[in-house]
Amino acid sequence: MDFLNAIIALANYVLIPGIAYGSQLALGALGVTLVYSILRFSNFAHGDTMAMGAMATVLMTWLFQSWGISLGPLPTALLALPFGILFAVGLVLFTDRTVYRFYRVKKAQPVILVIVSLGVTFIYNGVTRFIIGADDQSFFDGERFIISAREFKKATGLAEGLSFKTTQGITIVTAIVVVALLFWFLNKTRAGKSMRAYSDNEDLALLSGINPERVVMITWMIVATLATIAGVLYGLDKSFKPFTYFQLLLPIFASAIVGGLGNPLGAIAGGFVIAFSEVTITYAWKKVLVYLMPESLEPSGLVQLLSTDYKFAVSFVILLIVLLFKPTGLFKGQAV
Amino acid sequence: MSDPYGDRGNKDLSIGNSKGMGSEMPQSGGTSFAAPGGPFLIGDGMTAGYGKGPDILHDCTIAVDKGEIAVIVGPNGAGKSTGMKAVFGMLDMRKGHVRLDGEDITDLSPQDRVSKGMGFVPQTSNIFTSMTVEENLEMGAFIRTDDFSDTMAQVYDLFPILKEKRLQAAGELSGGQRQQVAVGRALMTQPKVLMLDEPTAGVSPIVMDELFDRIIEVARTGIPILMVEQNARQALEIADKGYVLVQGANAYTGTGKELLADPEVRKSFLGG
Numbered sequence: 172m173d174f175l176n177a178i179i180a181l182a183n184y185v186l187i188p189g190i191a192y193g194s195q196l197a198l199g200a201l202g203v204t205l206v207y208s209i210l211r212f213s214n215f216a217h218g219d220t221m222a223m224g225a226m227a228t229v230l231m232t233w234l235f236q237s238w239g240i241s242l243g244p245l246p247t248a249l250l251a252l253p254f255g256i257l258f259a260v261g262l263v264l265f266t267d268r269t270v271y272r273f274y275r276v277k278k279a280q281p282v283i284l285v286i287v288s289l290g291v292t293f294i295y296n297g298v299t300r301f302i303i304g305a306d307d308q309s310f311f312d313g314e315r316f317i318i319s320a321r322e323f324k325k326a327t328g329l330a331e332g333l334s335f336k337t338t339q340g341i342t343i344v345t346a347i348v349v350v351a352l353l354f355w356f357l358n359k360t361r362a363g364k365s366m367r368a369y370s371d372n373e374d375l376a377l378l379s380g381i382n383p384e385r386v387v388m389i390t391w392m393i394v395a396t397l398a399t400i401a402g403v404l405y406g407l408d409k410s411f412k413p414f415t416y417f418q419l420l421l422p423i424f425a426s427a428i429v430g431g432l433g434n435p436l437g438a439i440a441g442g443f444v445i446a447f448s449e450v451t452i453t454y455a456w457k458k459v460l461v462y463l464m465p466e467s468l469e470p471s472g473l474v475q476l477l478s479t480d481y482k483f484a485v486s487f488v489i490l491l492i493v494l495l496f497k498p499t500g501l502f503k504g505q506a507v
Numbered sequence: 508m509s510d511p512y513g514d515r516g517n518k519d520l521s522i523g524n525s526k527g528m529g530s531e532m533p534q535s536g537g538t539s540f541a542a543p544g545g546p547f548l549i550g551d552g553m554t555a556g557y558g559k560g561p562d563i564l565h566d567c568t569i570a571v572d573k574g575e576i577a578v579i580v581g582p583n584g585a586g587k588s589t590g591m592k593a594v595f596g597m598l599d600m601r602k603g604h605v606r607l608d609g610e611d612i613t614d615l616s617p618q619d620r621v622s623k624g625m626g627f628v629p630q631t632s633n634i635f636t637s638m639t640v641e642e643n644l645e646m647g648a649f650i651r652t653d654d655f656s657d658t659m660a661q662v663y664d665l666f667p668i669l670k671e672k673r674l675q676a677a678g679e680l681s682g683g684q685r686q687q688v689a690v691g692r693a694l695m696t697q698p699k700v701l702m703l704d705e706p707t708a709g710v711s712p713i714v715m716d717e718l719f720d721r722i723i724e725v726a727r728t729g730i731p732i733l734m735v736e737q738n739a740r741q742a743l744e745i746a747d748k749g750y751v752l753v754q755g756a757n758a759y760t761g762t763g764k765e766l767l768a769d770p771e772v773r774k775s776f777l778g779g
Contacts, residue, residue, distance in 0.1 A: 278529070
């Protein structure tokens with residue numbers, strides 16, 4: 172019984188939150204890795220693209236809520252998500268046309284574009300806060316839990332409860348669907364293959380008749396979609412606050428680099444590595460250990476390796492360790 | 508002042524992926540017009556250079572006719588590859604004309620020339636290394652909207668090894684096989700003329716002989732071939748027409764046999 176309780180406690184506090192957070196990071200890292208491999212720079216504006224897309228979704232959700240439209244047990248935000256995506260796509264295409272294209276035509280080196288994207292970040296960041304404010308915004312509605320801790324305890328008779336939030340379920344399902352669609356698109360469709368060809372060898376792609384501007388446009392559209400979905404899922408799961416998206420940039424980049432920059436499979440793996448490291452290192456293991464250890468060995472402290480305030484440090488350390496021992500990332504990406 | 512859009516030697520790949528980044532190429536926008544007569548493909552009296560740089564070619568003429576193999580040879584730095592690139596529109600043409608199949612295409616960009624029926628195999632980075640052999644061929648056929656499966660079958664007939672390795676990443680193949688992928692990719696558009704920039708660079712002599720055999724086979728299918736070669740003697744043996752360039756200008760021109768027999772050419776370029 173103690174053993175079962177330990178597993179449930181672990182699932183409740185580590186596994187499920189880790190998988191949900193990992194899915195969100197993976198979606199974010201996929202966007203970063205796509206921009207990196209096709210537009211050839213690290214897009215620092217990705218976090219704030221997520222914020223912008225999520226903001227549009229939040230506003231649409233409020234509008235729908237005021238009209239009394241809802242999805243029953245599911246959050247209304249899912250209904251607003253396509254509008255958020257449309258807004259984000261329009262936004263990044265506008266940014267590309269007015270900002271990035273100027274440098275692309277001049278064949279500016281990637282480092283220039285990185286700094287340019289940093290400028291774009293600040294603008295997005297300001298605009299987001301200007302429109303929706305800097306505070307926490309709640310836009311979740313519908314059924315809170317798929318399995319709530321109390322019901323679980325009643326049904327199983329265990330001392331530990333297992334709760335599975337609707338948002339976590341939605342996050343995981345959405346991530347699987349989106350990733351499957353993305354891989355199908357990149358590997359099976361003509362447009363997807365042309366993106367890979369362009370990423371591999373721009374000149375030869377041009378000589379093969381692939382239109383670079385079209386490849387860039389499709390890439391931005393996919394990136395904006397991924398960013399909005401990741402942003403909305405994160406906002407639903409935690410809460411929407413513009414600044415958290417800027418902070419998310421670090422774990423997202425850590426995920427992309429740990430997995431291997433430019434490798435979509437790596438971005439996903441990296442997302443989960445970072446998420447689980449963060450969750451396991453900042454989790455207080457006392458509860459699980461109390462169930463598993465004989466009474467004489469029970470820990471007296473919380474057995475928390477790092478306070479949650481330091482969770483961002485975890486991404487950094489994982490990043491360092493991976494880069495020291497495997498500079499190309501876990502999967503074969505570009506050498507850093 | 509240094510280049511404002513350069514990276515001053517930054518090598519940090521975590522912020523930018525400069526591998527595979529394109530070079531500056533002329534933008535499309537020019538038009539072509541009818542100019543009947545003359546050989547099938549001719550770069551006529553070309554004076555050209557890169558960007559704002561000095562002239563590299565000086566009144567250089569290169570041509571190939573239907574059913575022929577034309578070979579450009581010459582010492583290092585003679586402008587062989589440059590001449591080929593000029594014909595393909597990758598340079599700034601200051602004087603001269605390029606005509607293909609009775610059409611003046613001097614103002615067209617390289618990508619427009621591809622859709623006009625020119626197939627070009629660059630000397631380096633001529634395949635998509637991360638994609639499979641089959642995907643490479645598919646990308647070669649990107650501009651085609653019709654069914655290209657029979658062209659692919661023809662390419663596989665021509666290069667049987669590619670069929671065997673079709674699901675392998677092209678970057679994992681040997682040098683000779685990569686060149687076959689590169690030529691196969693260019694053939695997928697069903698070009699009216701094929702241009703090869705040193706197809707045998709960096710391969711062993713045995714593979715080189717095989718590649719030459721394959722190139723002759725391609726020529727037998729009726730596609731005129733214009734080719735730059737380091738291995739002058741072997742190249743001239745299979746050539747219907749040879750151009751010896753020196754310092755960006757035509758030095759000797761003739762059939763392959765004539766050039767091989769010419770004592771001057773033998774002495775200066777073929778080692779006696």
